[in-house]
Amino acid sequence: MERDWRRRAVRRIVVVGAGLAGLTAARELLRSGGCAVTVIEAQPRPGGLAITVDRQGCRMDLGPHRWHTEMPEAHAVFESLPAGLRIEAVRRSRMLLGGRLLRYPPSLMELARRMPWRALGMAAGLLAARGAHPATSGAAPSDCAAALRSLYGRPIYDLLFGPYMGKVWKTPPEQLDAEIVRLRILPHRNRLARVARPRSNRRLQYLRGGIEALPRRLAADVERAGGRIICGAQAVALEGEAGAVRAVVCQTASEGAKRFEADAVLSTAPITNLAQMLAPLGMAPQAVESARSLEFLRLILVNLMIARDRAMPDSWIYFPEASIRINRAHEPKNFDPSMGPPGRSILAAEITCRGADAHWRAGDADLIATATRDFQTAGLIRAGDVADGFVVRLETAYPLYQIGFRSRLATVLEAVGRFGNVVTFGRQGLFNHNNMDHSIVMGLRAAQAAASRTPATAMRAFDAEFQRFRIVD
Template sequence: MDERHGTVVIGAGPAGLTAAYELLRHGATVRVFEADQVVGGISRTVERDGWRFDIGGHRFFTKVPRVEAFWHEVLPDDEFLLRPRMSRIFYRGALYDYPLNAGNALRNLGIREAARCMGSYAKARLRPPRDQSHFEGWVSARFGWRLYSIFFKTYTEKVWGMPADRLQADWAAQRIKNLSLARAVLHALLPRRNRKDVTSLIEEFQYPKFGPGMMWERCTDEVRRRGGEVSTGTWVTAVHREGGRAVAVTVDGPGGERRVPADHVISSMPISELVTAVRPAAPAEVLACAADLRHRDFLTVALVVPEEFSFPDNWIYVHDPAVQVGRIQNFGSWSPYLVKDGRTCLGLEYFVFEDDETWRRPDDELVALATAELEQLGLVRPGCVESGYVVRMPKAYPVYDERYQHNVDTIRAWLARELPNVHPVGRNGMHRYNNQDHSMLTAMLTAENIVHGAGHDVWTVNVEQDYHERAGRGDGRRGTGRDAPIVPGRTVAATVAGPAPSRRPTGVN
């Protein structure tokens, strides 16, 4: 490794901190710049008045042995809890076991509705919908309209913010490919030991006792202890290029604006914002691709309630169309260390677009909305919510539309050609639906590319389509890479000039 200035890492989420940690193993010089005041990115743990909660819930599960080893190197084993996974589906006042259980489903649906579901299934088998190119057609053809509308439609539409007949079917085909109604019923009736597919879904996962943020706070301490710099509240606002490579970044932090020279830049900031930060500017067609990449955003309202309203699930999917909330976490079920004696904290999750009406509502209105919905669902008695906190997380989900692959490929090729020492990593950094483990793996491989010239292609991480949390062999690189549907692209052509990096933290804390 030939080093003059060392490596600048943009972002102190799992990918950025892993990259820094790995580079330091090899004695490299590392500076990490994080726009937010806290580390952990989307995998942070938010703390308010002594309550701790996640952005979503973050299970620590991986098939990548070196990621597993990393987690246990950073956090001693006794700081991890092994938690049972439990989640159910809430629909019209009843909780359905997940995976489905025939007795429970029958009891909840009632004989009459169950008969209707079977009738609708028979109809779909005899006369399947003609158009199965979209999610709705594909799933209802296999399960019948009624079961589709109870168990698939509403939640999917809440998550992606559009009618299910606008989502391409291949995602459903990939996720649900081995599931037919007959098989689902069989599974539901079989004793547990015979449920091969179901038991291979992870039933336990690891969880740091104070939440995922604990991992990344500890990792930050370790990076600093080993001589790396981690500056929070510090934006990377520009990446400067000269002579066919990046030579420096501009950062804007507590000490004002300054230029920091770099031999390499590892970037976990959204790839679209990276492109718009490059100076001199990228060509118009590359900026247009950046401007055309979209995200789905996310908002949690954490409500403190008496412990009597706790439930054993880690989360409940809310399929009920009468409310806006999509999922409810019970942080007390994730870890007793997140909550206080005699109470629990429920996280009501809303899938939104940044700057839509819900996103812009003041916090007190959102707390009132979440409280009213929790009461409406019958999960708490009216008047029992004691306090509430709102956390907004922009760019929680990279959106895959018909043009996203072309956009990412164009940006990627341009970066490789014009800025070979700029290395996109992670989730939004690569506009890929990576979980922590695959985000971290891209960072580990990038560190090896920088230190040893290893020549790994990080874009091969998490691309195969047969992962879905099943036990298996290999180095764990394989993944779904497509754990999201293809949604329609924007109808208006992308503007040529991309947006400047939005100068606000990715998450409010």
């Protein structure tokens, strides 16, 4: 039976998920030819986490989605967009610490000037960390707290990095894998420069009208090449046998259950969901259990519609202290002035959640009131500035890298790989911290793998490349 689909003149490919990774894979497959591609997407329109929301003429992305890449293949996709869409803006970041807005990344000179009683300890800790040599300091730290202390010293960790990591990940940093530091913190040779010297203002790249212009273009390319994109279709089951999937079953609001036959399945669904769908087809019980132990952080975006042209000059602001509930905020009009009409703007706040915690259970009105108080405390808005507000909730926003996650993930991926015509990829599909450019490259690699005789095996060959990805905020 397997030989049949490999010999088929036109292979039927089903892509689960119409985010950047899924759409890129579909477009690349159609360009290569010999494939009939169907993309199924649970949400009402393509885009995944890269959609842009419009409320009363004000627009916002699902978080600050500026474009940055050092990968030529991803940059070529961005450059293929019309020149009039590609714009630049000044990049400026700050953080609220000790009641003051300071530059971010932090300048040791500024910290010392604003907090002179801490200066000597911070400088001594940083210099001690700088002088520690890997050959004399023992094994590399396995947890996030130890890794950060080894980079910046205890005083800066206690003031800034420790509280912020615990706040964002809703987990004690001692329980987080040091992989987070490798992904998100500059390498050893740059650690002093990052804290001791402020970076000059840089420019960021963006798309006029919102980042959704990128998936919109990819989706148009897919449909122009003959591919189908079916939205409002939630993948709920897979059909087949041990070693291969033959169909994807979706639930739709308008037509009920729909079945799509497949010679290969490219899935960007959360790896936890994919494992549950593969379990009835013979996925190893140990792998299914390992998948259940993997956890995604949830994200709440609280968006205040303010009756002012701008609330702040920053691209984004970080809030490391526990007294402020929100983690980070950005103002879309600082990426593109056309994201709101004159005299009105959105101030977007992020709150991460671990499971259905108190913030996740809170009503929208309570969340809007919380964000309003926090922004007033930060001095960004005044009483009466908020004209309205709305909330967006994302259930699988960030993979949570707890200690030991890597071995559990390897167990799951190995079991998925035993289904020879299934490829899992993308942020949720590989449980991988991704920027947009990473998702695009993953989509390109998934298409390459799907074109081979053994897609699952071919995709695993790219694992080392994906693990070298670094997050750029």
